[in-house]
Amino acid sequence: MAPALALYRTSVGKKVVMALTGLILVGFVVAHMLGNLKVFTGGEHLNEYAEFLRTVGAPALPYGMALWIARIVLLVSVVLHIVAATQLTLQDRAGRPQRYAYHKKQAATYASLTMRWGGVIILLFVIYHILHFTTGTAHQNYIHGDVYHNVVSGFQVWYVSVIYIIAMVALGAHLYHGVWSMFQTLGLNNQTWNGVLRGIAVLTALAVVIGNIALPVAVLAGFLT
Amino acid sequence: MNVTLHVWRQKNATSPGKMVKYEAKNISPDTSFLEMLDSVNQELIARDEDPIAFDHDCREGICGTCSLMINGLAHGPERATTTCQLHMRSFKDGDTIYIEPWRASAFPVLKDLVVDRGAFDRIIASGGYISVSTGSAPEANSVPVPKDASDLAMDAAACIACGACVAACPNASAMLFTAAKVSQLALLPQGQPERQRRVLDMVRQMDSEGFGHCTNIGECSTACPKEISMDFIAMLNREHLKATLSKK
Amino acid sequence: MASDTQTRPTSTDVGTRRSLDLQRTLDAKIPAGPLQDKWDTHRFKMKLVNPANKRKYTVLVVGSGLGGAAAAATMAELGYRVKCFCYQDSPRRAHSIAAQGGINAAKNYRNDGDSIFRLFYDTVKGGDFRAREANVYRLAQVSVNIIDQCVAQGVPFAREYGGLLDNRSFGGAQVSRTFYARGQTGQQLLLGAYQALQRQIGLGNVEMDTRTEMLDLVLVDGKAKGIITRDMVTGKIEAHAGDAVVLATGGYGNVFYLSTNAKGSNTTAIWRAHRKGAFFGNPCYTQIHPTCIPVSGEHQSKLTLMSESLRNDGRVWVPKRQGDTRPPHEIPESERDYYLERKYPSFGNLAPRDISSRSAKEVCDAGRGVGPGGLGVYLDFADAIKRLGVEKIRERYGNLFDMYQRITAENPYEVPMRIYPAVHYTMGGLWVDYNLMSTIPGLFVIGEANFSDHGANRLGASALMQGLADGYFILPLTIGDYLAQVKAGDFNLEGGEFRQTQAEVNQRTERLLGIKGKRSVDSFHRELGRVMWDECGMARNDQGLRRALARIPELRAEFWENVRVTGESNNINGELEKAGRVADFLELGELMCLDALHRVESCGGHFREESQTEEGEALRDDDRFAYVAAWEFKGLGEKPVLHREPLSFENVQLAQRSYK
Structure with a gap:
């Protein structure tokens, strides 16, 4: 515990916390995206998969336990990620109290400059997403347990689909810089590997965006009913 | 060539500062950026005004003393070039140039464009x-x-x-x-x-x-x-x- | 002609001078015994300060370049209390940082016949036999320790594939003894010393005052006991006391206004010490470096040097015909004059710095110079590119070519470079004895600020060697011998001497601000520089020097009546800083001309047109001038008094340098 606390005390260490929690969240997002793709193999498959997530680990684990463990890990990761990001952002703001009258960027990408607001958008989206598909609170036609129905009927509302697509683009941008930044923070970057690591970041971001956007697009296009 | 400068002027560490406009006239494109400021300063001195304070020393790109945000870019528009090795031929006649000190709370401004590193x-x-x-x-x-x-x-x-x-x-x-x-x-x-x-x-x-x-x-x-x-x-x-x- | 001037005293000296001066010889305190043993013997004979007592001694070090930073760090390691001062915003910015080429050391890693004696011999010969043998030999001895020290500090010297240190031949040396770190050797060595200094600062052993300029020296009972400084941010004039004072403030090349020195480099510290009684050694010895980028116009604020390693592959030429303004590629081979190759067939383009510089001036004076104002010669890489390929040239000189292109907007891969000599280094400086102590007890002077090791001309890659030798290995020991003989802490900041000197400095500052004249400081500096360059530059003669000696006092008088220094004393005020420095340059310039006038011989960087061979080469006069000229200040407007330190050469044969 002592090294972890020592690490967290420095800006470099906080960044490591963001990288490691980011890694967990990226893993989740990718897995989630792969799970989503089951929608294209038919409603029964998707519902079975949803049920599997609750029964995984049985009989050693009681019903839904694995899912809750995963949710707790994710929740802790999200909280740490956000707390560290907030602390670091405040440090940065204090680092330059007086702004430039005129400031140009040369190397920064759109993605790298929008990590903070992108993060906020993703957080708001996640809350909406849970209310929409997990609790059904924000869903007009929610049937508990029928994931396929909820997905298709949810996305049939066009502006809901638009919200999801926008959120996925924001997530993609966040991943594009975040994954590469994670490698840099963990000290993996060097001249030999930079190309490969950049490639992994791009592929991850593209896969998540395309994989996830495929759902609302397919629903709106009438492929899924 | 002639250029219009907007320069951060600040009397000392505790005073507030502001951007002030100056005209630099008849500058040869072979002049270095700092020599252009020198010539502006000579005019200020002739008018009995306080010249613009900026850090510089070796003027050959190695001591690291010179600084300046020039049009929003550290050391100006040329890659791999310090301000002291930047030349006016990198600008066009009639350009407007914004000159500010490095901005960071760890680098407090001491006067005009001079900061404490x-x-x-x-x-x-x-x-x-x-x-x-x-x-x-x-x-x-x-x-x-x-x-x-x-x-x-x-x-x-x-x-x-x-x-x-x-x-x-x-x-x-x-x-x-x-x-x-x-x-x-x-x-x-x-x-x-x-x-x-x-x-x-x-x-x-x-x-x-x-x-x-x-x-x-x-x-x-x-x-x-x-x-x-x-x-x-x-x-x-x-x-x-x-x-x-x-x-x- | 030479005999004429011998009997005719200069206008600035009285007729009885020669007979008086003969008694005014200086004791350099050179240890007895064979050359090889002098330093060893001396180290044994020097008194030591008890380790427990070292904490009680305070040493003030002014300047934080190679010499100052190395000395401050080393003395702190030994246990002394050290206060270090620099005018820059960080000790890492001293102008040592700009040295490109390398550092010599007699390691003989190449097994090419190098030795301590050979480095010693080359340095004495390169200095045209006007340096002190014992100092130079010691310098060559400790050169090997410098490399060890710097490598241990993490200086990333160039290496071979086997992991061992690389060497190159530099400045025309016949052996490869130069260690280098790309084109940034000075930077890397300085950062090594700087880091050692920062370590001691972090440990609390050194108190560092940056943006602080020394404006005067304080003497108590004739001993150096303190300095007066100005805080360049708040303007506060402060007194600092110590048991000894070390000046490591670099050279005074900026007396010429245009030089390769940093803009802030100045003479104030050593000049103020000179006024307080420290003799000034060989002030006229100036090195003019042949490979600098020519002046581009009136706006020019400083000159940029390019490493003379360029002369390894570049060929120097000018058109044969006067006023030939054709672009270089239109001038056929038969109409080009490769004058260095023509005049010095065996050394060719690698002839020593003073010779190359003077030859460039000669051809330009003859109206064959190239570029704006005809003040330039070509340094042409076309043949080298043909022979080695553009890639090889890029690999060797890419950084320098880029820099040249940045400054001139010309592409040296296609168009020959234009170069012209520029003031680069001053071999003269405060006179010091073998212990590096000036004629003021307790005032030590190291690095370029002293006169000691380079004679009348410095060889390439020797400045870094001297700065570090003085700073790491010599001064920290010799200062102990002095300190062991004085009572620690024997000074009183409230004493009359401190109060009085502080008041004088304050008055001078207020006086400068109060003149409120019409001409800017820079305009005076430019004019002084012009006079110095024309009359006391690459070639000097009786008439010209007399003209300068008439003009400089006039200019100085005008300065004190008509200079305009804007701003206030209690704030950052660049004009005030410059004014103080230029005021001192205006006094120093006169002494330089006086020294140049009195030395009616040519040696190294000092070329008297009256003293040359039939072929136009420098002609020494060893019978009359084999001595160090050390000048004593007698008051402004008064004639300074010349003291001589005779130079005896027991280990080298005096010979006319020949690079044919």
């Missing part, structure tokens, strides 16, 4: 050295250093501590500066005994000076007149992680 010295004092008192060194060739390690160390050691990395960073982070010294010494066999202590102490000092953190955006490397690579920041991160985890 003492934070960098304190970072080095916290561990950016190899402890070898004069006279105690072994014969120079007794420790071979692989050429690639030595060349890479030299890449890092090229830093001139001008502060452009901090100035260009949206977070005012000093990671590139700190990383360059940590990396140089970590790459050499001579630097091994103090390797872990050095990175921990230097990062702690860097944080305590009030710099921002690194969001891996890369403005620092692009602005760096010596083109120090961001890979050294990855190296610092690695060194720091290893040192923290293995610390007793």
